[in-house]
Amino acid sequence: MHSEDITIENITKIEGTAGLTIQIEDNTVKDLKFIIKDYRRFYTQAIKGKPYIAAPAFLSRICGTCSVAHLFAAITAVEKSQGIEVTAQTRLLRRLAYNGLMIRDHALHLYFFVLPDILGLDSILDIPDEDGNQGHILLHDSFDIKKLGSDITNVIIGAAIHAPYPTLGGFLKLPDPSKFPDLIQRLETIRPQVLRGIKTFFDWKEELVRNSDYLALRNEKGYDFLEGEIINSDGKRVPTQDFHHFMKSVVIPYSQAEGYVFSDTHEDYLVGALARVNFNKDVLNPRTKTDVAQYLSVFPSKNVYHNNLAQAIEILHCVDDAIDILKTIQITDEKVVRKPPQAGVGVGVIEAPRGILYHMAKINEKGIIEDYDVIVPTAQNQINIENDLKKYFNENLDKDRGKLKLDAEKIIRAYDPCMSCATNFLKIEWRES
Amino acid sequence: MSDTKKMVIGWFSFTCCEDSTILLTELLNDHLDEWKKVVEFRYMRAIKTKNSIEGLDVAFIEGAISSDSQAKEVQKIRENTKYVIAIGSCACTGMPSASRNLFSNEALIQEKIQWYMSNFDYSQKVKKLEEVIKVDDKVMGCPMDANTFLEILQKYLAIFKVT
Numbered sequence: 078m079h080s081e082d083i084t085i086e087n088i089t090k091i092e093g094t095a096g097l098t099i100q101i102e103d104n105t106v107k108d109l110k111f112i113i114k115d116y117r118r119f120y121t122q123a124i125k126g127k128p129y130i131a132a133p134a135f136l137s138r139i140c141g142t143c144s145v146a147h148l149f150a151a152i153t154a155v156e157k158s159q160g161i162e163v164t165a166q167t168r169l170l171r172r173l174a175y176n177g178l179m180i181r182d183h184a185l186h187l188y189f190f191v192l193p194d195i196l197g198l199d200s201i202l203d204i205p206d207e208d209g210n211q212g213h214i215l216l217h218d219s220f221d222i223k224k225l226g227s228d229i230t231n232v233i234i235g236a237a238i239h240a241p242y243p244t245l246g247g248f249l250k251l252p253d254p255s256k257f258p259d260l261i262q263r264l265e266t267i268r269p270q271v272l273r274g275i276k277t278f279f280d281w282k283e284e285l286v287r288n289s290d291y292l293a294l295r296n297e298k299g300y301d302f303l304e305g306e307i308i309n310s311d312g313k314r315v316p317t318q319d320f321h322h323f324m325k326s327v328v329i330p331y332s333q334a335e336g337y338v339f340s341d342t343h344e345d346y347l348v349g350a351l352a353r354v355n356f357n358k359d360v361l362n363p364r365t366k367t368d369v370a371q372y373l374s375v376f377p378s379k380n381v382y383h384n385n386l387a388q389a390i391e392i393l394h395c396v397d398d399a400i401d402i403l404k405t406i407q408i409t410d411e412k413v414v415r416k417p418p419q420a421g422v423g424v425g426v427i428e429a430p431r432g433i434l435y436h437m438a439k440i441n442e443k444g445i446i447e448d449y450d451v452i453v454p455t456a457q458n459q460i461n462i463e464n465d466l467k468k469y470f471n472e473n474l475d476k477d478r479g480k481l482k483l484d485a486e487k488i489i490r491a492y493d494p495c496m497s498c499a500t501n502f503l504k505i506e507w508r509e510s
Numbered sequence: 511m512s513d514t515k516k517m518v519i520g521w522f523s524f525t526c527c528e529d530s531t532i533l534l535t536e537l538l539n540d541h542l543d544e545w546k547k548v549v550e551f552r553y554m555r556a557i558k559t560k561n562s563i564e565g566l567d568v569a570f571i572e573g574a575i576s577s578d579s580q581a582k583e584v585q586k587i588r589e590n591t592k593y594v595i596a597i598g599s600c601a602c603t604g605m606p607s608a609s610r611n612l613f614s615n616e617a618l619i620q621e622k623i624q625w626y627m628s629n630f631d632y633s634q635k636v637k638k639l640e641e642v643i644k645v646d647d648k649v650m651g652c653p654m655d656a657n658t659f660l661e662i663l664q665k666y667l668a669i670f671k672v673t
Contacts, residue, residue, distance in 0.1 A: 089559040092528055116525045116576035117626055122617055123609035138606050141529030141653060185535055189557055200558035202551055206543065220539040227536055237536065238529045238653050486559070497527045 083470075083478065087114075088486055090190040090200075092142055093496020097485055099470055106470045111463045111489070113455075115496040121449040129155045129418070129440050130245060132449070136436070137239050139451065140497045142185065144239050145178040145230065146429035147451075149303065150436040155245055157318075158423030158440045161414050166406070167247045168303075170233055173402045174240070175302055176395035177229030180222060181237060182430040183350070183388040186493045187274065188219030191385055194487050195281050215277060218270040222392065225263050229399060232256045246414035257403045264400045271396055272368060275389040279372045283382040285488055287468050289461050290346035293353040294428045300353075300360045300394055302428040308356055309346070317426035320435055321452065337457045345461045348432025348454045349492065350387035351378065361390070362397040369393060381465055384491050388430075418444030429454055431493050455494045462492055517670045520553030520566045522587060524573030524580050525607045525636065526600040529653035531556050531572060537656060548672045566591035568666050572654075574600040574607040575637045577630070588643040593669075595662060599652035601639045606652075608636035 085097040093115045100108040120139055124132055133151040137144040149171060156163065193200050196212045204212040227237040233252045234240035242250045295314075296305035307315040307323075315323050324337050337346075355377035358366075366373065369390050375383060420442040426435050432454030439448035465488055473481060523531055535556070538545075553561040553569075563569075569591040575581050588594060600607040610623075617623065626632065639645050649659045667673070 087555060089555045089561070090557060092531075092556070094523075116580070116630070116632065118525065118607050119610050119613070119623060120606075122613065122620075122623065123606070125617075135606065138527050138529075138652065141527040141532040144527070144529065181536075185532070189535060199560050200551075201542075202546065202558060206546070220542070223536065224539045238532060 083481065085482055085485065088489055090193070090486070090490060091494055091496070092140075093494075095489070095494065095496050097466070097489070099466075099485075101470075101474065104474055106467050106474075109463055109467050109470065111459060111466065113459070113496050121451055124446050124449050127446055129159070129438065129444050129446055132438060132446060133243070133245070134239070134241075136449075136451070139453075140495060141238055142182055142495065142497075143178065143429045143431070143434075145174065145234070145237075146427060146434055147436070148240060148243060149175065150425040150427050150429075150434050150451075151438070152243060152245055153303075153425030153427065154423045154436040154438040155425075155440070156423065157425065158421040158438050159245070159416055159419060160421070161246050161416055163247055163414055164411055166409060166411055167414075169402055169406055170248065170252065171243065172301075172303060173399055173406070174230050174233040174243070176399040176402075177226045177233065177237070179226070179302065179395045179430055180229065180392050180399075181226030183392050184219050184222040184226060184274075186430075186490075187278065187385060187388055187392075188215060188222075190490055190493075191487075192216070192219075192277075194483075194490070195277065215274065218274060221267055221270060222274075225260075225267055226395075228263075229260060232260060244413060246416075247411060248413070251408055251410065254406075254408050257406075261400055261403050264396050264403070268368075268393070268396060271389070271393045275369055275372055275386070275393060278386040278389045279375075281382070281385070283487065285381045285465055285469055285491075286379045287381070287465055288379060289344075289464065291352035291355055292346050292348050292433055292457075293356045294426070294433065295356055297360070300357050300362065300398075307426065307433065317435075318424040320424070320426055320433070321437065321450070324452065324457075337452070337460070345464050346457070347381070347384075347461045347492075348457050349384055350391050350430075350432075351381065351384040352432065353428060354387040354390060362394050362401070364397045365390070365394045381488060381491050384493065388493070418442060431455060431495055432457060453495070455492075455496065458492050458494065462489060462494070514547065515670075515672055516548055516550040517667055517672045518550045518552050518565060518567045520561075520563055520569045520587065520591065521551070521556070522553065522569060522571045522573075522584075523556070524571065524584070524601070525576040526573035526598065528556075528572065530598040530649075530651075533653040533656060534659075537659070548667060563587055563590045567670055568593045568595060570595045570597050571639055572597040572601055574604045575633075575639065575642050576607070577633050579631055581633070581637075581642050584639065584643050593646040593666060594639075594643060595666075596639045596645045596648045597659070598654045599650065602648045602650050604636055604638035604641075608638070611635050 081101045083099040096112045136151045137148040139147045230237040235242040294305040295308045435452040437450040
């Protein structure tokens with residue numbers, strides 16, 4: 078009987094630290110562990126006992142790359158606990174800033190982490206400095222795209238990372254509209270570059286197809302990362318405030334992050350751009366839909382590599398949505414909505430770049446945080462990642478070990494996992510599976 | 511291939527949100543072409559698979575130190591580099607990653623925290639970098655201050671006479 082262990086000590090070109098071990102016996106995968114290695118920071122414990130006003134800026138520190146997602150989810154959770162209703166302008170500015178986050182975050186993943194796999198290179202550092210080289214062109218596209226995403230957030234919320242302007246009830250400082258025309262012009266200019274990226278990820282014919290469930294936010298009014306209901310592949314709809322009732326957390330003893338299975342009908346599920354485009358391609362920005370019609374035809378898709386293509390399409394959607402908002406918004410000098418503290422529980426569920434992000438705040442009548450919970454996309458995807466890898470290895474054990482390791486990293490990278498997110502909190506409730 | 515002398519650097523992340531790594535990837539938008547001529551990125555797991563810590567001139571280290579295994583890892587980096595720069599708030603001050611150092615005993619004995627502490631090799635306290643190894647320079651900020659980082663980079667390029 079042949080037995081063997083395959084180990085990837087540190088998976089590269091992802092956010093944070095994770096490893097993979099596979100135990101093979103008699104030409105089948107006996108055991109496979111996707112191990113999240115980042116150490117916990119227990120932020121949801123650390124925030125307890127502090128005034129609620131402190132929560133968003135502190136919890137933004139859960140993650141460097143999607144700090145704006147944690148910032149907005151925390152703001153939403155606390156606002157709901159306090160019955161604070163924000164203005165239409167605030168909602169629109171948050172949406173605009175979020176487009177900037179998505180553009181930068183997706184572009185970092187697609188071009189810095191995944192593109193070298195497409196080019197057969199170790200790193201963007203190995204892309205030749207030749208003007209006509211396709212890799213060189215795409216890499217320089219990515220510089221322009223990422224920078225534009227960051228500049229949108231710089232103008233609207235004061236920074237791309239740990240942004241200072243958004244607060245409970247509105248904005249501490251409103252954006253300067255004189256900067257909008259330049260952003261509009263750059264967004265228009267960048268569209269052909271974004272479309273070149275979409276074609277690149279469409280033309281990459283990697284495939285790993287497996288049945289699992291998908292979960293995403295759905296808003297019938299449009300493609301929305303911040304407001305909607307959660308739906309799954311069976312068409313089940315879950316109001317965001319009830320989301321955690323439908324999740325079952327699973328302790329994974331070797332990982333610093335727990336996993337999740339969804340309620341009743343499925344063993345595992347995927348969150349992220351693939352789930353979003355699978356469910357919501359009909360409500361993408363009309364201009365985006367027109368220009369990517371040929372690529373949208375592959376959705377709904379069960380090929381996990383199409384998470385990359387879905388992210389590339391979302392970049393264009395965010396570009397077009399940002400153009401629409403910047404062209405029409407009239408900034409008025411609004412005051413922040415404030416109310417005296419009240420006891421309450423609030424939930425903020427939004428689509429982070431990597432999928433559904435849940436924040437829950439329980440606050441007492443003095444405005445002090447009594448309890449806090451966070452569920453991040455990478456923890457939700459953890460079991461799905463393992464099951465995808467088991468399928469891949471069982472079907473490909475005859476392949477060269479170097480190729481197996483590289484393909485395993487490519488599959489994991491397709492999920493765009495973030496270990497920083499996955500290991501910075503404590504669960505309120507968990508059950509042994 | 512140019513044989514121009516380059517400064518050999520490593521970029522490392524420990525317990526943190528990796529915001530300074532993200533900021534660095536943003537700085538690459540404007541600086542990668544120029545830096546590739548003067549810097550060899552020998553270790554940077556965020557953007558490359560083939561990494562080595564051997565023979566570094568400068569190690570940029572982000573994040574606080576949460577465990578004995580992390581402490582051993584940074585000590586090994588220290589042995590393999592001429593200079594160490596602490597990057598960002600968690601490396602320079604420990605916080606906010608060291609928040610658990612301030613937990614009351616009541617919080618610390620919570621079953622759920624205890625499970626993690628005993629199931630993995632968490633050290634009793636989270637430490638800032640200079641509590642574990644010698645640090646030559648610091649770039650403060652959460653994330654790191656970009657201008658200070660650029661100044662520090664220039665300072666060490668000058669030390670290694672790389673232009």
